Amino acid sequence: MSDAAIDLDDVQGTILRGYRVNLARHFVLTITDPAATGKLIAALVHGDNGLPAITTARRKVPKPAIFTNMCLTATGLAALGISARQLASFDPAFQRGATDPASAATVGDVGPSAPQHWIGGLHDGARVHILLSVWATDSSDALEDASARLRAAFVGSMTELYVQDGAELPDRSVHFGYRHGIAQPAIIGAPPRKRYARDAQAPVPAGEFLLGHLNAAGGTYRVLPAELSTNSSYAVFRILEQDVAGFEAMLVRYAAETGIDTELLAANMLGRWRNGNPLTLAPAAQGTPLPDAQLNNFNFVSADPAKDDTLGLKCPIGAHIRRNNPRDAAVIGTDSAHHRLVRRSMPYGPQYDLSRHGAAGQDVAGPGQPARGLIGYFINASIRNQFEFLCSEWNRRSDFVKAATGPEGPGAGNAVYNISGEDVFLGVNDPATSSFTLAGKGPKGSANHTLRGFSRLVTTRGGVYCFFPSIKGLLFLAALQDQPAGQSQRVAASEMPAS
Template identity: 85%
Template sequence: MSDAAIDLDDVQGTILRGYRVNLARHFVLTITDAAATGKLIAALVRGDHGLPTITTARRIVPKPAIFVNLCFSASGLAALGVSPEQLASFDAAFQRGATDPASAATVGDVGASAPQHWIGGLDNGAQVHILLSVWATDSCAALESVSARLRAAFVGSVAELYTQDGAQFPDRTVHFGYRHGIAQPTIIGAPPRKRHAPDAQAPVPAGEFLLGHPNAAGGTYRVLPAELSTNSSYAVFRILEQDVAGFEAMLARHAAETGIDTELLAAKILGRWRNGNPLTLAPAMQGTRLPDPELNNFEFVSADPATDDTLGLKCPIGAHIRRNNPRDAAVIGTDSTHHRILRRSMPYGPQYDQTRPDQHARGLIGYFINASIRNQFEFLSSEWNRASDFVKSATGPEGPAAGNAVYNISGEDVLVGVNDPARSSFTVAGKGPKGSANRTLHGFSRLVTTRGGVYCFFPSIKGLLFLAALPAAGAERPLAQSST
């Protein structure tokens, strides 16, 4: 199948589109009657009985008030009748699930973030079968109206374990104050997105996000049965609580200790100023926010000393954006094109007011979308966010006397790493051989705690109809035997 041959009417919309909405509600569901759930799925695909229709990747004009998408855990697919032999063809991480000890250890869901501490029944992965997500453009009334219709339709088919809302802030920032949703990959064959900041990197093959299409390695991810193997995708759903007071206190402490301006330190940790401007393009001061087409139009390596940042003198090599997307920097293993992910997230909880501290839970909620959880989400979480030895030896245009990249990174990602004050660190690089001019900061605590997670499978529209018919096709068996 060609990269350009994406049937937009067969792809669930959130995979290829950022909806640019202000509200979200995520329903965590368990199947109580497989046959009735099949009928519910079919009704959602077709928009029957007054239910909202599953949103596809085809752009709708005018923009609707509501978008809806549906995904399943491995336990959910089994409950609907996908056989153990068929599930064995799915991504190995997806089969394990988010609550599996191996998954948790890989992505750093340990300590307070361990699955046994998760909220809303998400600690028991076997009972989490379906995630149904509703996004509303800007109307609370529309969201509540759709939610009421959905809850009425749930009766007799699924039970609601938990519901978590999200809401965008007016300036599209997250609780740590950074503008988010900037750096999304450009996908070959996908429709252009409004307000998308073009990436200086080459576009990514569709198979990095959709099964049945060629991926960056030249292969194709497929599953059994064949009805689920084209235009489907995987995602990792996460509820990530952010310690905003701890973050601001950390910035103030290290700024006082080092003399680095607080906002510059915040920019060094992320790789962008809080208004979104990348340090690579604005290394000295935040300035007025750059136009959207410029925010993502940069690389880290150049033959020109004026624009090169091989050593991380502008954007630290350990900065969050550089760990998650090294772009053209030299890293061990395959390049960043093989590990890109799509992010569909928004804040939950009230904005933090430093003048009136409170104990409200707040953070980010949403999906990390990819065609291989193991090669994309888990790889980023374990190899690049939590390690510092993935950087290859590299010097810039000025040669070894100016430094080498391997000496200019330490510790784990300050924002999402598993940081312990006794051993955590972050390197601010200086110009000099073998890191001799570097400044290393220590004593970071964990700033983000996982409160819930699900490894999900987003079937294509045809795949949803296949799953809807599966229980009635003779795959009935007791739910107790269908959980993985």
């Protein structure tokens, strides 16, 4: 069964395109007047009244100075007129929302990361209706001008609950020092990426990211009403604060314990050196940065002993990139093609300056540190099967790896013995129970070394489960308040969703 081509003019751009910009601003909004909000949505789609138009997946030349996209929560859709019966057809996780206790427990938003501690009013999911994101290529003036126009348009329709800015660091890294934005899925029917083009993995069906298209299981995700059921998508918006000083101190501590260089330890925990080179291709030394086209062109399993890394002797099985994309390794949950995510994130907060800190990562100027971290969207067609699955099954469990031996046989080891604990960066790590395994060659993990006793490095400061309507879907939502009473509630039998 073949899939239909993607109508790039009907898809919001951030789903299929990386904008390659330097600045971002995310508005968190609550609807105060549904009818006025509908008119504003229509104006944004068309770019009327000097407003920045909603950006589609169709590339424009020359590159615009501003990109804009909009998504809504379940309560936001309800405020605009989507009925309870229609909402019941949406992804169950989306219906719950990010602040629901079941959602929070599933993804590890507990303790200091629990929703009651979230910033900017994000703890009150009932009030979070719309996220409007604006990205600027390189001009803060363009971002401020667009923001001023939007804020003027919000008056009488929506109230701004919170705004969070992001800005790329000069070396396009995250605050932990790693180059970011490297690994993204190649999507069948989507515009090819200009960078990191080659990938050892097969392209992923469009239905893993867009409703109404075939997914990896051979079905389609659909919702009610039908107007929202094609070319729309889900996303999870996250504000993730990073404990950079804690991470640097952790590297110093374990370097002293193991005799391993701090940079090699950092590479083992992520699966890539901080310059982006994957351990699978550069296991011994960081070296000069590989060409972009080679950074993703690898797998973990091979019949050739020189290329095989089934046991995680080059890239630890518990490394962040292997947990979030096991590639061809044997794991629970079918395979990685069924659980891929598109990531659209950007750092926030000032860059961490190692020259101002002691060898153990302590701030020599005092204990206080400005907030810094990562902000953005994790995009998928099923929050439960993609985002929540990754968080709960692969990031937080060490038994997601199936028994597997490499070309040398069981005497060299088995994958199930070469991983422990949760993800170093996204796990719920407590010093009393946390662990990370550095594998050695030997049966049943006999040559392994396990690091223990580290704390959580990333704290969730906010989260939203979102729905990105198609362009036609946005116009449908914009017109709901103009329909006769009850018309939007009538659902034809042919509109029943398919899984």
